[in-house]
Amino acid sequence: MTLPLAILDLALSAAPWLLLGLGLAGLIKALLDETRLKRWMGGRGLGSVARAAVIGAPLPLCSCGAIPTALALHRSGADRGPTTAFLIGTPGIGVDSLAITYALLGPFMALARAVSAVLTAIATGLLVGRTRGADAPPPASACDTGGCHSGCGDKGSSGLAPAPLSHRLGAGLRYAFTDILDDISRWLLVGLVVAGALIALVPPQQLAGLGSGPAAMLVMxxxxIPMYLCATAATPIAAGLLxxxxxxxxxxxxxxxAPVTSLATLGVFRREMGDRALVAYLAGILVSVLALGLGVDALADWWQLEISRQVEQVQELLPGWLEALALIVLLGLAVKPLRRGLAARLARPSARKA
Incomplete structure (x- = not known):
């Protein structure tokens, strides 16, 4: 298979599921109640940490986009354990990345990814929660970390709550198909190119000999950990590796x-919670992902799973014309000039009626 065909094949497989995931992300954004979220994350111990990890998992925020939300919750009274679990669980997996994981990696890997992201968030949250000492002075602005814009400024759910449901739903969907899509589109393209190169150009036996065991997992x-790569954009690269x-x-x-943290997150986390918490944060992530990786390999061997066959079965669920249509729609939304032109065309009839 040539490189362009490999990239196109991956893009066609991912497009319908990514559109579905973005739509669900918009609904979650519209219906999220920040006041209730703060209440659920109150307290200390396993219960509050687990709630924070589970609540954060489906939310449509990337690693740096989760920073302002997590810090706002922490400064509103949430303990450092639940705050850490939320900060890890939110970018680790979302409804958009879970949908594309199902499409490109199959049901076993989708389930393993979701469970692993939550367990990593819980384990690290508990570890950070045991650290003590005064918090470092808060940074001037949680949105000054760069990298992405989701969740910053006045786009939070608190600004949407007073509006009628129809307005919140419209705003949530606009957020998903503009802000989130703008954040991930460039990295998603990079991921598709890298994945296509791995599939088309790298002999399978070359990576098969290097791609298992604790040493390979430690390298991964x-x-x-220091990369900035959102969960959705990491998925095509993972598919290529697999x-x-x-x-x-x-x-x-x-x-x-790759998605749960970044250099921006590490810097803000250290300023907010101190050096000891940062060491616990890194140790929790590293030990958790290595243990979970070894566990998944053991399960796959025990059950004799054929991951590639699972991927083929998922991709056979949708007809080719639907995949092509979804990719065209996704490209139209991701390319800003095309999106603006479509929005202007849709606005003309309503302006005439008014």
Whole structure:
């Protein structure tokens, strides 16, 4: 398979599921009640940490986009354990990335990714919660970290809550198909190109010999932790690694480690909670992803899973014309001039009626 065909094949497989995931992300954004979220994250201990991780998992925020929300919750009284669990669980997996994971990696890897992201958030939250000492002075602005814009400024759910449901739904969908899509589109393109290159150009046996075991997983974790790569954009790269012969557990380490944190997150976390908390944060993520990667490889061997066959079965669910239509729609929304032109065309009839 040539490189362009490999990229196109991945894009066609992912497009319908990504559109579905973005639509669900918009609904979650519209219906999110920040006041209730703060109440659910109150307290200390396993219960509050687990709630924060589970609540954060489906939310449509990337790593740096989760920073202002997590810090706002922390400064409103949430303990450092639940705050950390929310900060890790939110970018680790979302409804958009879960949909594309199902499409490109199959049901087993989608479930393993979701469970692993939540367990990593819980374990690290509990570890950070045990650290003590005065918090460092808060940064001037949680949105000054750069990298992405989701969740910053006045786009939070608190600004949408007073509006009628229809307005909130419209605003949530606009947020998903503009802000989130703008944040992930460039990195998603990079991910598709890298994945296509791995599938088309790298002999499977070359990576199969290097892509399993604790050493390979440690390399994946060390590469992934400081990166800024959102969960959705990491998925095509993971698919390329898996189809090129890397073990499911090693791929899972990359899938979890790359999105849950970034250099921007690390810097803000240190300023907010101090050095000891930062060490616990990094240790919790590293140990958790390595243990989960080894566990997933053991399960895959025990059950004799054929991951590539699962991927083929998922991709056979949708007809080719629907995949092509979804990709055209996705490109129209992702390319800003096309999106603006479509919005202007849709606005003309309503302006005439008015």
């Amino acid at each position: 974790a060390v590469i992934g 189809l090129a012969g890397v073990s499911p557990g090693t791929v899972l380490v990359f899938l979890v480690a």
